[in-house]
Amino acid sequence: MAKMIINGHEIEAKAGATVLEEARKLNIDIPTLCYHKDLSSFGACRLCTVEVKIKGKWQLAASCQTEAAAGMEVRTDTDNVRESRKLAASLLYFRYPQTAVVRDMAAKLGVDVQAAADSRDCILCGLCTRTCHEIVGVDALKFKDRGLARDVEEPKIEFTPSTCIGCGSCAFVCPTGFVRMEAGDGKRIIWDKVFKMASCSACGRYFAPVEQLEFISRTTGVPVSQLMTCVSCR
Amino acid sequence: MNTVAFSSWNGKIVDNRTSGNGAGKTKKPAEGSCPVSLDGRSYDALMGWNGLVVVDPKTDVVALTLAYIEEARKLSCGECSVCMIGIDRVRDILQGLSAGKGSSQDITEIEDIVKGVMANSKCNFGRASALTPVLDSVKYFQDSFLEAGKTATAKKGAEKNFQSAVTAPCMKACPATLDIPGYIELIRNNKFKESLELVRERCILPGVIGRACTHPCESACVRKDMDGSLAIRLLKRAAADQDLQGGSALSVPKEEKKEKIAVIGAGPAGLAAAYHLRLLGYGVTIFEALPKGGGMAAVGIPDYRLPKDILNHEIDLIKRMGVDIRYSSKVDALNAADFQKQGYAAVFTAIGAHVGTKIGCKGEEIASDDVVQGADFLWGLSLGKKTKPVDRVVIIGGGNVALDCARNCLRLGFKSVEIVYRRSRVEMPGSKEEIEEALHEGVKLTYLTAPVGIVRKAGKVAAIECIKMKLGEPDESGRKRPIPVKGSEFSLKTDMVIAATGQKPDLGLLTGKDKGTLTTAWGTIKVDPVSYSTATARIFAGGDCVSGPATLIEALNMGNKAAKSIDSYLQGKTFVDELSFEGIDVDRQRDMGFVPPAKSEEVKFLDVAERLKGFAEVEGGFNADAAMKEAQRCLRCYRLMVWQ
Known part of the structure; x- marks a missing residue:
């Protein structure tokens, strides 16, 4: 436990908790687009910015990446914080003017948002790559790295079909609808890869991609034959 | 350099212009306040992470700024919301100004974006380098920007001959100038194979260097005085160790060249030169006096610091790309004519310093x-x-x-x-x-x-x-x-x-007049410090036999450089080294902002009792997850410089 101050309230922060988590416990609204409580923090959207007092000087900090510490002083609602969030939101809006989640966020943070057709862009929040690595453990999604002497025009997420098991977690976690999952005819299509669905040995309903069941079998040692029954029939 | 027209280097404004914002405020720059020359070469104007320096008052600052932004865009990783999109937005506005469609409102918007990017970027490239000097150019050369449309400067900008170079505090400290933020970023994104490929471009013994390097990079790490340097050496080792399971091969030459090159000594310098020359398509033969390769890495660094299977694996990879290594083949006389008769177009001497x-x-x-x-x-x-x-x-x-x-x-x-x-x-x-x-x-x-x-x-x-x-x-x-x-x-x-x-070094192999002309007062081989050529045609030298006993990575770097120099020589070109950033303070940046503390990942060391039982490796490495976590601590402090 660490005693700290957020917006004048003295609180007891949990060991290892982030400033974002502690602030939300106080029902302080902190906007985020790349944060998920079950994933490691990524610090990409720059919307959760707060001010932290460091050596007597207020400094901007990404609250999702800043661990709560004893004696820390935090402000979440100053002009500086608001302007900083608004700038980040306006830049996201500049890049993705048709993506609903970005438009809503920008409008909320005071950016002048114009009417536009709907589009579902990848905003590089990294929720899918982290889910694929940390939760699913297959690493089918990775950032394509740009940088020195690497000739990559635009940043994007790379998909490796050979390791994808079609679990659909990325589609579930994607905030913009960029990752699409389509189903039908005993098939599931995700990131343009077609998966054969397994049908339940009891009720016959298609319930999971065969590759996902094979993956579960490999990692748990349970034979695939024992995994061929859906959750409702088990 | 006696005087500059304008400098904002390190945030210190020197303005000797007769017109423009702040004109005539300060005179002549204080000595050392901005880069005086770039490896001895003068420049008209430069933009870098720490500011803008204009020597020639006729310089087109608008074109320079646009060129800088283009290069900055290449370096931005694009993963956070502000840096790369900010660069794109500023570029759009500047292009609008250049097309004659702009107002002073645009200048204000650029200033807001630049300040926001500096204050709120995720990494230190965004905070220190991405747009920082643009703030100075639009502020102090506002008139040029507002009038840019009349002179159609943007179009001209593309035709101007700008040069650029990138460094980082860790990269500058590294004798072989490895792209450290680059390979760490690839590890962070779970791309160990690509990371290793990037390391190999300048360090062909990654598993060896990842264990035995003296890592000056870590002393230069910006995090050093915050919560501890990144474990840069161990990250390189992690990339190499991950590969031991998969087992990659080195790239093969795209084309074969007709010339053959002899390398004397299979130490770090000799192996590095052999690898790069082979990759360029040359036939390479290494003559090694000992029954095994690796030089000081083999017969100097003990097994408990560097298990020899790691070294042997990395030498094997070099052999497999077609380098012929002849062990127990001591060269007793370094005679250029003899080597030429045997069909070798050049000789790289890397015999080390073993006496x-x-x-x-x-x-x-x-x-x-x-x-x-x-x-x-x-x-x-x-x-x-x-x-x-x-x-x-x-x-x-x-x-x-x-x-x-x-x-x-x-x-x-x-x-x-x-x-x-x-x-x-x-x-x-x-x-x-x-x-x-x-x-x-x-x-x-x-x-x-x-x-x-x-x-x-x-x-x-x-x-x-x-x-x-x-x-x-x-x-x-x-x-x-x-x-x-x-x-x-x-x-x-x-x-x-x-x-x-x-x-x-044992210079017994020097014969005839070479004994005198190729030896320094310190008993090492005398070479040109840039091209590693000697006074005798076709003979090059590098590694400890040139520098005296130094580190593995220094020897390796000389091998890298000598290979490029030998290639230039054989292709009839002049070898030009990359910008060294010598004399330029790359550590300093205007404002660091707040960096959330993050503890370094720890590795296990063998118990002393276990160690003394034999020669087992003492230091443990990072597994993939620990390496990825440690890599997340990298602040990515790329420093960009563009000049004319």
């Missing part, structure tokens, strides 16, 4: 088994020579060779191992970790003591006479000079003495 220098004390001249050279001791050990442990050994010297000898002696079963060094611990050239581990394992370190004479009884070493030293004024090496304290002589009982005070 121990004398300590300069009485009794040393008598040849005996119990007074040995440190280099010979390590060499013998790694080539399988049996060494019978004695009770007491005294090792003279303060470098890594002395420490390696001492730690080996403990493992061989010597009861008392003592290092005698003439200066104090601060001045010891051995690496900090090595000193700490040696003490931890039970090596005794005696400082401010120098040997005077070796005492023998019945032909066997019985003691070493020593004298106490005190430190005086710094000498030419910058370290305090040790001065003997009169009357402080004392005797140290010992059964064996290992002399590890220095090494020099």
